[in-house]
Amino acid sequence: MKNILLIIVLFVLAGCYYDSEEALFGKPAIQASTCNIDSTKFSVEIKSILQSNCLSCHSNTTAASSGAGIKLQDYADVKSNSARLLGSVQQASGYSPMPKGGLKLTDCSISMIQAWTTKGAPNN
Numbered sequence: 001m002k003n004i005l006l007i008i009v010l011f012v013l014a015g016c017y018y019d020s021e022e023a024l025f026g027k028p029a030i031q032a033s034t035c036n037i038d039s040t041k042f043s044v045e046i047k048s049i050l051q052s053n054c055l056s057c058h059s060n061t062t063a064a065s066s067g068a069g070i071k072l073q074d075y076a077d078v079k080s081n082s083a084r085l086l087g088s089v090q091q092a093s094g095y096s097p098m099p100k101g102g103l104k105l106t107d108c109s110i111s112m113i114q115a116w117t118t119k120g121a122p123n124n
């Protein structure tokens, strides 16, 4: 009798385990489907990516001391550095890998920067 109870308990636990695994595997799929690069705008996505990952070193006030003088805060400055932007976040050879000392940007963020620079880095 004790053994049967134990087996039932194990089945219940196994059921819970697979449920939570399903929930975990479900998440990346949902995130991937919300990465819409078609309408990427400087004023929305690009600004926010730079704000969260780059301005600690490349803002108007931090660039001189931490960002090799490269400013990525105002549109005009981002535009004039846009030729080196994509290669650096893709961490392509021949570029300084960015964000320096931090984790590589998500695939979605890199795709947005690619979409925006490919369109000529417009002020949109």
Ligand code: HEC
Pocket: 050, 053, 054, 055, 056, 057, 058, 066, 067, 068, 070, 072, 081, 084, 085, 088, 089, 094, 095, 096, 097, 098, 099, 100, 101, 102, 105
């Ligand atoms: C911790 C400080 C720091 C952070 C954060 C940082 N950078 Fe930089 N960045 C630098 C420094 C310093 C250089 C000068 C080159 C070097 O030292 O590698 C540089 C160089 C660059 C260059 C020129 C690279 C080249 O090969 O010509 C670009 C473009 C750039 N950064 C963009 C970015 C972007 C975009 C981000 C955010 C995703 C970012 N950086 C985050 C410090 C930083």
